[in-house]
Each structure stands twice: as structure tokens, then as C-alpha cells.
Amino acid sequence: MSSVSAKVLEIKDLQVRFDTEDGVVKAVEDVNLDLFSGEMLGVVGETGCGKSVTLQSVLRLLPTPPTRITRGQILFHGENLLDVSEERMNEIRGGKIAMIFQEPMTSLNPVFTIGEQMRDVIEQHRRVGKRKANSIAIRALIEVGLEDAEVVLSKYPHELSGGQRQRVMIAMALSCQPEILIADEPTTALDVSIQAQILAIIKHLRQTHNMSVLLVTHNLGVVAQTCDRVAVMYAGYVVEKGEKFGVLKAPLHPYTRGLLESIPRSRKVRELRSIPGSVPNLIDPPEGCRFHPRCSFATEVCKREVPILEEAKPGHFVACHHWRRLGY
Amino acid sequence: MNPIVQVEDLKKVFRTQNFGRVSKITAVEGVSFTIQRGETLGLIGESGSGKTTVGRMIVKLLNPSSGHIKLDGHDVTHLNEKAFKPFRKRFQIVFQDPYSSLNPRMTVLQLLSRPLSVFGIEKDRKKQRMKVIEVLHDVGLHEEHLNRYPHEFSGGQRQRVAVARALMTKPEFIVLDEPTSALDVSVQAQILNLLRQLKAAHNLTYLFISHDLGVIHYMCDRVLVMYMGEIVESAPTEELFTSPAHPYTRFLMESIPDPDPELTNEIDYVNKVKALQSTYGCNFLSRCDRALPNCFDRHPELVKLSSNHLVRCHNPLKEASVWKRDG
Ligand SMILES: Nc1ncnc2c1ncn2[C@@H]1O[C@H](COP(=O)(O)OP(=O)(O)O)[C@@H](O)[C@H]1O
Ligand SMILES: Nc1ncnc2c1ncn2[C@@H]1O[C@H](COP(=O)(O)OP(=O)(O)O)[C@@H](O)[C@H]1O
Ligand SMILES: [Mg+2]
Ligand SMILES: [Mg+2]
Numbered sequence: 009m010s011s012v013s014a015k016v017l018e019i020k021d022l023q024v025r026f027d028t029e030d031g032v033v034k035a036v037e038d039v040n041l042d043l044f045s046g047e048m049l050g051v052v053g054e055t056g057c058g059k060s061v062t063l064q065s066v067l068r069l070l071p072t073p074p075t076r077i078t079r080g081q082i083l084f085h086g087e088n089l090l091d092v093s094e095e096r097m098n099e100i101r102g103g104k105i106a107m108i109f110q111e112p113m114t115s116l117n118p119v120f121t122i123g124e125q126m127r128d129v130i131e132q133h134r135r136v137g138k139r140k141a142n143s144i145a146i147r148a149l150i151e152v153g154l155e156d157a158e159v160v161l162s163k164y165p166h167e168l169s170g171g172q173r174q175r176v177m178i179a180m181a182l183s184c185q186p187e188i189l190i191a192d193e194p195t196t197a198l199d200v201s202i203q204a205q206i207l208a209i210i211k212h213l214r215q216t217h218n219m220s221v222l223l224v225t226h227n228l229g230v231v232a233q234t235c236d237r238v239a240v241m242y243a244g245y246v247v248e249k250g251e252k253f254g255v256l257k258a259p260l261h262p263y264t265r266g267l268l269e270s271i272p273r274s275r276k277v278r279e280l281r282s283i284p285g286s287v288p289n290l291i292d293p294p295e296g297c298r299f300h301p302r303c304s305f306a307t308e309v310c311k312r313e314v315p316i317l318e319e320a321k322p323g324h325f326v327a328c329h330h331w332r333r334l335g336y
Numbered sequence: 337m338n339p340i341v342q343v344e345d346l347k348k349v350f351r352t353q354n355f356g357r358v359s360k361i362t363a364v365e366g367v368s369f370t371i372q373r374g375e376t377l378g379l380i381g382e383s384g385s386g387k388t389t390v391g392r393m394i395v396k397l398l399n400p401s402s403g404h405i406k407l408d409g410h411d412v413t414h415l416n417e418k419a420f421k422p423f424r425k426r427f428q429i430v431f432q433d434p435y436s437s438l439n440p441r442m443t444v445l446q447l448l449s450r451p452l453s454v455f456g457i458e459k460d461r462k463k464q465r466m467k468v469i470e471v472l473h474d475v476g477l478h479e480e481h482l483n484r485y486p487h488e489f490s491g492g493q494r495q496r497v498a499v500a501r502a503l504m505t506k507p508e509f510i511v512l513d514e515p516t517s518a519l520d521v522s523v524q525a526q527i528l529n530l531l532r533q534l535k536a537a538h539n540l541t542y543l544f545i546s547h548d549l550g551v552i553h554y555m556c557d558r559v560l561v562m563y564m565g566e567i568v569e570s571a572p573t574e575e576l577f578t579s580p581a582h583p584y585t586r587f588l589m590e591s592i593p594d595p596d597p598e599l600t601n602e603i604d605y606v607n608k609v610k611a612l613q614s615t616y617g618c619n620f621l622s623r624c625d626r627a628l629p630n631c632f633d634r635h636p637e638l639v640k641l642s643s644n645h646l647v648r649c650h651n652p653l654k655e656a657s658v659w660k661r662d663g
Contacts, residue, residue, distance in 0.1 A: 054520040055491075199382040199547060204591040226520055229593035233600065252597045270525035271595055272554035279532070280554065282525030286490040 015083075016187055016220050017043040017066070017105075022080035024061050027073055031291040035061045037244040039080070040317070041222075043188065048214060048221040050231035050252070052267070053241035056287040059224045062241070063190050066222075067101050084188075103133040106181030110193035112173040116165040123161030126180050133184040148179035152209050171202035175209070182213060189214070192224045207234050228267060232256050240264045243288055243298035246317060250324035260326040260334060262303050297329065305330045338409035339370040340509055340541050341394060341427075346403035348389050363389045365565045366638075367403070371509075376535065376542040378556030378573070380549065380588070386565040387545045391511040394543065395429045396420055408508075425455045428502040430495075432514035437498055438486040444472070444497055445482040451504040467504070474537070475500045476530060492523035496530070503534070509541045516551065528554060549592055553577060558644075561585050564619040567638060571645040581641055581652035583624050618650065626651045 024036035036058045043049050051059050064070050066082050068089065082089040084100065092100075101107075109115055117125060123145065130141040142161075149157035152175040165173060174194060181189055191210065195203035211234055214221050225231060231238050232252060239249035240261065248261040259265045269281035285302045288294055294301050300310040309329050317327040328334075348364040364386040371377045379387050392398040394405060396412065404413045407423050415423075431437040438447060448471065449464040451457070458464050469479050475496040486494055495515060502510055512531065516524040528551065535542060544555050552559055552573070559576045561569040561584065569582040580586045594600075617632040618624070624631070630650045638648045 054522055200549075200591040201382060201587060204593070207593070227593065228521070228595040232595045232597040233593035256595065256597050267522060268595060270521045272525065272528060272548075272550040277554065279529050280525040282529065283522040284526070286492055286523060 013045040013047070015042050016045050016085060017041075017222070018081070018083040019062065019066065020081040020083065022062065022065060022082070023078045024058075024065055024070075025076045025078050027076065028291070033290045034293055035244055035290055036065070039241075039244075039246050041239055041246065041249070043220050043222055045220055046214070046218045047237065048211075048223060048235045050235035050238040051222065051224045051241060052226060052228060052231055052238060054226060054267075054287050056243075056290070057241040058244040058290075059241055060192055063107070063192055063222065063224055066190065067105060067107055068097055069107075099133075102129060102181075102186075103184050104186055105188040105190060106184060106186040107190040107192070108174070108177045108181055108194050110196050112170075112177045113165060115177065116173065118165055120164075121161065122163055122165065122168070122176055126161065126176075126183065129180055130183050144183050145179070148183040149176070151182065151213070152176075152179045153205065154179065171198055171206070174198065174202075174206055178206070178209060178213070182217070185217065186219065188220045188222065190222045190224075193226070194223070195230065196225070196227070203230070210234070228256065228271065240267070243293055244290055245298060245314075245327060246325075247299065247327045248325065249317075250321075254321065254324040260320050260324065260331040261299075261328050262305050262330075262334065263299050265334070266302075297327075305333060337373065338406075340373045340408055341371040341543070342406040342409075343370075343390075343394065344368050344404040344406075346390065346393060346405070347401045348386075348393060348398065349401045363565055364393070364400075367562075367565075367567055369560060369567065369570065371541060371543060373508075373541055374539065375557045376544050376555055378552040378559040379543060379545045379562060380547060380552050380559060381562035382547060382588075385562040387547075387562055388513055390562075391429060391513050391543060391545055395424070395427050395511055397429065421455070425451075425457075425505040426507050427509045427511075428505065428507040429511040429513065430498050430502050430515050432517050438494065438501075440486050443483050443485055444468075444477075444500075447486075447497065448472070448501055448504055451501065455505055457505065468500075471500045471503050474503065474534065476526075490523075491519050492526055495519065495527055499527075499530070499534070503538070506538070507540070509543075511543045511545070513545045514547070517546065517548070524551070531555070549577075549589060561588070566619065566648065567646075568620070568648045569646065570638075575645055579653075581645065581647040581654075582620075582649050583626050583651075583653060584620050586653055587623070618648075620649075626653075 019039055019041040022036055022039040026033035026035055039062055053059055065077060077090060126145040127138060127141040130136065130144050134144065145161060146157040149160055154160050154172065154175055168176065195206050198206065207230065210221060213219060223235060235252055237250060238252045238255045239246050240263065242263050248255055248259065248264050255264060259268060266283035270283060272280055283302050288298065296312045297310045297315050300306040315327045315329045317325045320326045320331055346364055346367040350361045350363055352359055352361060367390060379390065381387055389398065393400050404411055407427055412420055412423055445465065445468055448468040452464050452467060453459065458467055472478060472481060477496055489497065516527050519527060534540060546552050556573050558572050560567050561582065563584050569585050576585065580589060616635060618636050621627055621631055628651050636648045636650050638646050641647055
């Protein structure tokens with residue numbers, strides 16, 4: 009499916025650094041990701057692997073300093089967002105590309121009502137008057153399942169539940185008819201039942217509005233049930249990517265495999281497999297393959313050489329010196 | 337032998353003040369269950385359903401508004417802190433968030449030797465240090481960690497420290513309140529394995545609180561499902577997962593996105609939930625797709641389906657489960 013539709017977003021060779029008192033954080037390394045029209049791409053990996061930094065780079069949300077984007081391009085329909093003016097960026101942000109976060113409170117202003125905030129955003133991006141903005145807001149709220157839209161509009165953020173706030177964020181994003189929705193752990197703080205509803209809403213909207221979605225999550229179940237393709241990040245690198253069926257049913261990278269095997273399923277399992285250790289500090293990351301200290305397949309070459317992301321099977325990429333030995 | 341924990345008709349009402357208006361929240365109501373020595377009892381439910389409140393009442397970090405708590409056959413409901421102290425040593429609790437539950441200004445050695453002093457287990461510094469090292473080994477940490485502060489550890493290691501602290505007094509029972517909810521799945525697996533090993537090695541009994549059904553399935557022998565402060569279902573793990581009787585239990589199971597992309601669990605969440613409301617009827621009414629006229633009029637009692645399977649529902653499910661992850 010993805011090979012025939014158009015690329016809407018291309019992240020090319022992205023490298024991001026943070027200058028800190030303790031040293032330079034090598035947060036993102038040579039990340040390449042494509043997003044096709046109408047598709048949903050999941051980005052997974054443990055905390056601290058560079059998922060949020062990658063996504064925030066797309067919209068230039070990271071403050072400089074301490075952030076330095078030292079290499080790469082972010083192409084939105086061929087236009088490099090890293091080069092465009094701040095004015096142009098403001099048009100794109102929230103208009104063409106919308107973003108929602110794990111904690112909606114951080115992006116909602118506590119002293120304004122939902123209505124004031126939604127109308128503001130809509131007026132700015134859709135260039136319509138107050139009246140029209142209000143009716144667009146109401147429609148968007150109803151579309152995300154907030155039936156009593158007028159009541160919601162009159163509320164302040166703290167008067168809503170976590171699930172309601174996340175729906176408001178989605179409605180706000182949606183009301184500007186974005187081509188791309190970037191969602192960073194949008195359901196991590198929510199109960200499973202609310203999570204299921206939010207994901208159903210995102211899936212539904214993506215179909216009806218032909219939106220492309222870039223979804224960050226550390227939950228492989230969420231990816232399996234919502235995305236078309238998945239990219240797995242470890243310590244700043246994309247270590248595996250491809251169609252979700254390939255990556256999740258026949259993973260080629262020991263890290264992906266480790267993540268999948270860590271998911272508790274049944275009491276009948278005597279002991280869960282887990283990945284020993286934890287994500288390294290990226291100021292002084294391991295040489296060679298950054299995963300090697302935690303990998304049971306690691307050999308000498310893994311300590312020396314960074315594995316390149318190669319196409320192991322059509323459309324299925326992996327960065328591991330030993331993927332052939334993994335036995336799939 | 338006495339059940340190690342027995343709670344009867346527990347109720348907890350919180351009084352809160354909001355701009356001078358006092359309101360009451362009934363966080364827990366009519367909760368009764370027993371925990372046998374050596375078992376792991378799971379407690380599951382959405383946030384706000386009262387799980388933490390139950391856990392904290394058992395170890396008397398909170399006093400119930402009414403009802404009784406018996407620990408190893410002794411009614412401790414009305415004991416003051418001094419009289420409860422011997423029980424505090426035997427009945428411990430570990431919280432979800434290792435960031436806030438460990439004093440950031442204390443080293444691991446200080447954190448872990450404190451219970452030894454407080455409970456008069458060991459006063460001698462040298463011997464304290466040896467005991468601390470022993471327990472650190474039990475949880476997979478080492479002597480070199482003794483002088484570090486909590487912030488110098490990763491989330492997983494910090495939770496190991498929190499577990500170690502609970503183990504210092506050689507407890508018989510531990511409430512584990514979402515001990516892995518803040519951790520990545522890889523690190524969660526390490527901690528779950530550790531908790532299972534420790535249980536076997538030290539003959540522990542757990543009350544394991546979680547909102548993750550996969551975690552509950554892996555850890556528990558028996559499960560209680562809570563909804564709005566009440567137990568709505570109780571069954572041995574196997575049975576609960578193969579034949580859940582309460583629509584809420586099935587709803588929770590269906591809500592979990594399965595990591596196997598070939599097993600789809602699509603339900604129409606947007607339209608499934610009808611807006612039903614009733615003051616007298618079942619708490620779950622507004623979210624239930626099986627409601628009968630009865631459900632509007634009468635609050636259901638917790639009734640026996642079989643000797644060890646209880647459900648609070650007028651129209652319990654009879655069909656087989658949706659849980660596909662087994663094996
Ligand atoms: N503002 C910052 N200053 C310094 N380091 C940062 C900053 N933001 C993120 N990092 C570091 O960058 C790495 C990637 O972080 P992030 O993208 O947030 O991870 P993820 O979203 O995958 O959990 C981590 O090592 C993190 O500590
Ligand atoms: N100290 C408190 N004061 C007032 N309300 C509380 C307090 N602790 C818990 N509650 C309320 O009691 C209910 C149950 O909370 P809790 O036991 O923490 O649920 P859970 O652990 O299942 O998420 C919630 O509505 C919560 O807001
Ligand atoms: Mg993140
Ligand atoms: Mg809780």
C-alpha cells in the first residue's frame with residue numbers, strides 16, 4: 009500500500025545534540041523515516057531512545073540552545089522544514105501538521121476556557137471569524153465523542169478528566185484539518201478503556217480525513233492494533249523498521265525481539281524473558297552498536313562498528329551485524 | 337491456619353474541601369476478601385476504582401471508615417500506631433513511583449538500615465551494613481550501590497531499592513501497588529521476575545495491584561476486579577481469564593491492544609457506550625451493553641457462580657473468553 013502512495017514527510021539523516029553541563033547528549037543519530045499519505049507509522053522503544061526528540065524536531069519545537077540539529081533534513085512535501093522561516097513554520101505548526109502530547113495539560117492554557125483556546129487556534133489557521141470558528145470547534149468535539157460540545161467549550165482544562173482533555177486536544181488538532189497528526193504517547197497516562205477509545209477515534213479520523221499519523225508509544229500492543237508500519241528506536245538510532253506484521257511477527261533485531269518477549273502474557277510462563285540492563289546515558293553511549301552491552305548475540309564486531317540499517321527483506325530494514333543468525 | 341489477611345465490609349469515605357464546599361467521596365465500599373498464606377492475590381481496576389485505598393488500609397496507612405481488618409487472625413482495625421508496630425514489621429507495602437517513595441537525601445545504606453533501627457532488629461552499624469548488603473544481593477544490586485542516592489539510579493534499579501527496603505524487616509506479606517507501572521516493558525519484566533523469585537525464596541504473600549491484565553495474569557493466583565469502589569468479580573486467575581462473568585471484566589480484556597497484529601480486537605468504542613444512568617441500579621449501567629430492567633432498579637449483590645467465582649451482576653456473561661494471549 010505504502011509504495012504506491014505519496015510521501016508526505018521525510019526525515020533524512022537526522023542528527024540531534026544537546027549541549028549540557030555534563031557533556032553533549034548524542035540523542036538522535038542518522039534517523040531516516042518516511043511517512044506516506046494516509047498511513048499510520050508507529051515509533052516504539054524504551055524511554056530515552058530519542059522518540060520525542062525526533063518528533064519534536066519535525067516541528068522545530070526544541071529550544072536552541074541547548075538543542076543543535078547537526079545534520080539532516082525534514083522534508084514536508086519536499087520543503088525542508090529545518091530551513092524555512094519562523095513565519096512559515098507557524099503556518100505549518102498546528103495547521104498542516106498538528107501535534108498532541110502525553111499530558112494535554114502542558115499544551116492547554118489553564119486560565120482560558122476550552123472554547124477560547126479552540127476558537128483562537130481555528131481563527132488563526134483556518135482564517136475564519138469567531139462564529140464560524142465556534143461551529144467548527146463544536147463539530148470537531150462531537151466527532152471525537154464529546155457529545156455535549158457546548159458545555160465542554162465553556163469549561164476550563166482542569167474541569168475535564170484526562171480522557172476528555174486528550175479528546176479536546178485531538179479535536180483541536182483536527183479542527184485545522186491537518187495533513188499529518190503527530191501523537192507523542194497520547195494514551196500513556198490513560199486507562200486501557202480510555203486508551204482504546206482514543207485510539208479508535210484516531211483511527212477513524214485518519215480514515216475519514218485521509219490524515220497521516222506518526223504515533224510514538226512504548227506500547228507494542230498499541231502499534232500492533234493501530235499502525236501500518238513501525239520503526240523501533242534504540243539509544244538514538246532506528247534499529248528496525250517495516251510493515252508491522254514483519255516487525256512484530258518476525259522481528260530481526262534482538263532488541264525488538266527482547267521488547268516483544270518482555271510482555272507478560274500468561275502465568276504458565278515460568279520466567280519472562282527480559283532485556284538485561286537499561287538504556288544508556290547518551291552523553292557517553294557504548295561504541296559500535298549501542299545495544300551491544302545488553303545483547304546476547306553481541307560479538308567483537310558489535311563493539312567496534314555501528315551496524316547500518318539494511319533492507320533484509322523487501323520493505324523490512326534492520327541494523328544488526330547478526331540478524332541472519334537470529335533464525336527466522 | 338488463619339488467613340494472613342482478612343478484610344470484612346471495608347468502607348472508606350474521604351472528605352474533601354473544594355473552595356470551602358465539603359464533599360464526600362466513597363472510595364471503597366463493602367469490600368470483603370481473604371488472602372491465604374503463600375498466594376498472590378491480584379487487584380485490578382481502572383484508576384480511581386479504590387485499589388490503592390484498599391492496599392493502604394490493609395497496612396494501616398489509612399483507617400477505614402467502617403469494617404474490619406484482621407492480620408494473621410488479629411483484629412487490627414482499632415490498634416494505635418504503637419500497638420500496630422509489630423504488624424508493621426510483618427506487613428509491608430511498595431508503591432508505584434520509586435521517585436517519590438524514596439527520600440532523595442538518603443543513601444541506599446541509610447534508606448535500608450533505617451527499618452533495622454526503627455524496628456529494633458539490629459542496632460550495630462557493622463551488622464546493619466552486612467544485612468543491607470545481603471538484601472541488596474537478593475534484589476540484584478551490589479555493595480557498590482550502598483552510598484548512592486536514589487536519583488543516581490535508573491527507574492528499574494530504584495524500584496529494586498524500594499523492594500529491598502520492604503524486605504529489610506523480613507516481612508510475611510507485601511502490598512505491591514502498581515510496582516511496575518512506571519517502568520518500560522523490558523525493565524518491568526526484570527522486576528516481575530525478581531518479585532516471583534523473592535516470593536519463592538522468602539515464603540511471601542502478595543497483594544498485587546495493577547491495571548495491566550497481562551501483568552496480573554503472569555503474577556497472580558486469584559484476582560479481584562474493582563469498579564467504583566466495589567468488588568465486581570473475584571475468581572482464580574485461569575477461570576477469570578477464560579470465563580469472565582462481569583461485562584466490566586470482559587470490557588477490560590477487550591480494551592487491551594494485543595501485541596500480535598494478527599489478533600485484532602476491534603470494538604466500536606465510540607458507539608458501544610450508551611448513556612444510561614440510574615441512582616439505584618448497577619454502577620456499571622452507563623457503560624453496559626447487557627442491561628436488563630432489573631439493572632436500573634436494584635444494585636446487584638456479589639453472588640457465587642461457583643465455590644470460588646463471585647460476580648456482582650444481574651446478567652453475567654456465560655460465553656467463553658476473549659483472552660487470546662495464553663500459551
Ligand atoms: N532538553 C534536553 N537536554 C538534554 N538532554 C535531553 C533533552 N531532551 C532529551 N534529552 C535526552 O535525549 C535522549 C532522547 O530523549 P527522548 O527523545 O525524550 O526519549 P524518548 O521520547 O524515546 O523517551 C535522552 O537521553 C534524553 O535524556
Ligand atoms: N486522600 C484522599 N483524599 C480524597 N480523596 C481520595 C484520597 N485518596 C483517594 N481518593 C479518592 O478515592 C478514589 C479511589 O482512589 P484510589 O484508591 O487511589 O484508586 P486507584 O488506586 O484504584 O486508582 C478516587 O476517587 C480518589 O480520588
Ligand atoms: Mg518521549
Ligand atoms: Mg492507585
